[in-house]
Amino acid sequence: MSDIPSDLKYRESHEWVREDDGEGVVVGISDHAQAELGDMVFIELPEPGMSYSQGDACAVVESVKAASDIYAPVSGEVVEVNEALEDDPGLVNNDPYGDGWLFRMEPSEPSELEDLMDADAYSESID
Amino acid sequence: MRKTPLHHAHIDAGARMVDFAGWEMPINYGSQIDEHHAVRRAAGMFDVSHMCPVEVRGPQARPFLAHLLANDVGKLSTAGKALYSCMLNEQGGVIDDLICYYLAEDHFRVVVNAGTREKDLEWMKSRASAFDVDVAAMEAYGMIAVQGPDAREKFLGLLTPEFRATAEALEPFNAAQVGDLFVARTGYTGEDGFEIICSELGARPLWDTLVGVEVTPCGLGARDSLRLEAGMNLYGQDMDESVSPLESGLGWTVAMNDERDFIGRSALEAQKEAGVKWRFTGLVLLDRGVLRHDQVVKTSAGDGVITSGGFSPTLERAIALARLPAGDEEQCKVEIRGRELDAVTVRPPFVRSGKPGAKMQAVLDSIASN
Structure with a gap:
């Protein structure tokens, strides 16, 4: 069984979103997604300062198996990326909800967060 | 989907299973990269029971294979010696790549890929009709590849002194019957080791015994990254029926120095003449x-x-x-x-x-x- 923390929100394309007090939102990929993809070998992150609309492809995770697009779960500006992934992409496998986070966004349309699934709905979507 | 005799061993070990050429096979048991390193640094093993040994028996086994294969079975003069070869169509396209073992003058064993098994058998049987030879897929077997710098010692340590002496004496690309096991010093990783054919019922005990001496189970994912590092071709990706061995880095496997009449030869000669x-x-x-x-x-x-x-x-x-x-x-x-x-x-x-x-x-x- 994959781990699906109840305090996060999820997109159907397996990104998770953590609302951070006053610091925008943190984005990563779910435990289910990292397990499906296998060992990560290269993560292509967006440039801080870039803006995306909800659903835009904004990053790529490459595993031993395949390259997968990561979609912006909400519209907004990327304000920080997880630079540790450059040297250690395996953090996404080992700690997908912690040290394996991908980037931080400042949402321009906070109401879009309501479009995302809660843990129960995401769990059902991957059954 | 088809299952190998080691299916339950994979499930019990928590393997992630995938469809590979109609077979349900382990892609990894957790981390593909860890499995890869286990083979490069110590010893790992693969379930390769989906591959298909084909028995070629009869008085004309050698002339049949000399015609069927692009490499020359004439190079095989001592029992147990193995030869890597392509099997070509008349246009010089690669039907499959395989390993051919010389066991006796009237008995050769050819191990072909899982994904090409049916078409290979059909092709071989159709071509065999002109020779006094019988072509039949082996039934009810398991196959395990044990690979890595420690692989030989781990496997040899399981054998009785008499069997050990036989297996230990094997030179690279040679095979021998060792009790119930057909043991070949071959592989698909660039490391030393053995590929072992056993009975269907013998597969799980052998696998579990190897686990017991710390040989790491490895999935198809690691098998692919290991063979790629070793520069070994994968049928269906690196070559297929639309290309010749000369266009696939396999010119070294085509024996054209004498007059031997093998299928695809004239097409390869024309290709060489025109320039690859x-x-x-x-x-x-x-x-x-x-x-x-x-x-x-x-x-x-x-x-x-x-x-x-x-x-x-x-x-x-x-x-x-x-x-x-x-x-x-x-x-x-x-x-x-x-x-x-x-x-x-x-x-x-x-x-x-x-x-x-x-x-x-x-x-x-x-x-x-x-």
């Missing part, structure tokens, strides 16, 4: 990223294509096998998501016996000095 238009080579990506099957390679002589690509856990960079327009230029570009990234050609293998090959080391040194 493609070269098959290794690529190393100098930029960050991952090379993948089907990516376009830009050279000054035109576009080529990556046939197999991936991340090399040993070298920690992207490597590939590619079919490029003939030439000797080393610099090229690979299109990845709309960008052209720098790559350089390298003659495989990328990794030999756990370490970078000579050409690969030169590339790594030049990257490090820039």
Whole structure:
């Protein structure tokens, strides 16, 4: 069984979103997604300062198996990326909800967060 | 989907299972990269029971195979000796690549790929009708590949002194019957080790015994990255019926020095005469990223294509096998998501016996000095 923390929100394309007090939102990929993809070998992150609309492809995770697009779960500006992934992409496998986070966004349309699934709905979507 | 005799061993070990050529096979048991390193640094094993041994028996077994295969079974003069070969169609296209073992003058064993099993058998049987020979797929067997610097010692340690002496005496690319086991000193990883054919019922006990001496179960994922590092072709990706061995880096497996009449020979001679238009080579990506099957390679002589690509856990960079327009230029570009990234050609293998090959080391040194 994959781990699906109840305090996060999820997109159907397996990104998770953590609302951070006053610091925008943190984005990563779910435990289910990292397990499906296998060992990560290269993560292509967006440039801080870039803006995306909800659903835009904004990053790529490459595993031993395949390259997968990561979609912006909400519209907004990327304000920080997880630079540790450059040297250690395996953090996404080992700690997908912690040290394996991908980037931080400042949402321009906070109401879009309501479009995302809660843990129960995401769990059902991957059954 | 078809299952091997080791299916439950994989499930019990928590393997992630995938469909491979109609067989339900383990892709990994957790981490593909850890499995890869286990084979490079110690010992790992693979369930290769989906591969198909074909028994070729009869007084004309040798002349039949001399006609059927592009490599020359005339090279096989001592019992147990193995030969890697392509099996070609009349157009010189590769129907399959295989290993042929010489067991006795009236008995050869040919191990073919899982995905090509049916068409291979059909082809071999149709071609066998002109010879006094019988072609039949082996039934009810298991096959395990034990590979890595410690693989031989781990396996030999399981045998009685008499059996051990037989298996230990095997030179590379030789095989022998060792009790109930057919043991070949062959593999698909670039490491030393054995490929073992056992009975269907004997597969699980052998697997569990190997687990007990700390041989790491490895899935198809690691098998692919290991063979890519070793510069070994994968049928269906690096070559198929639309290309010849001369366009697939397999010219060394085609024996054309004498007059032997083998299927595909005249097509290969015509191709040689006209000049082979493609070269098959290794690529190393100098930029960050991952090379993948089907990516376009830009050279000054035109576009080529990556046939197999991936991340090399040993070298920690992207490597590939590619079919490029003939030439000797080393610099090229690979299109990845709309960008052209720098790559350089390298003659495989990328990794030999756990370490970078000579050409690969030169590339790594030049990257490090820039």
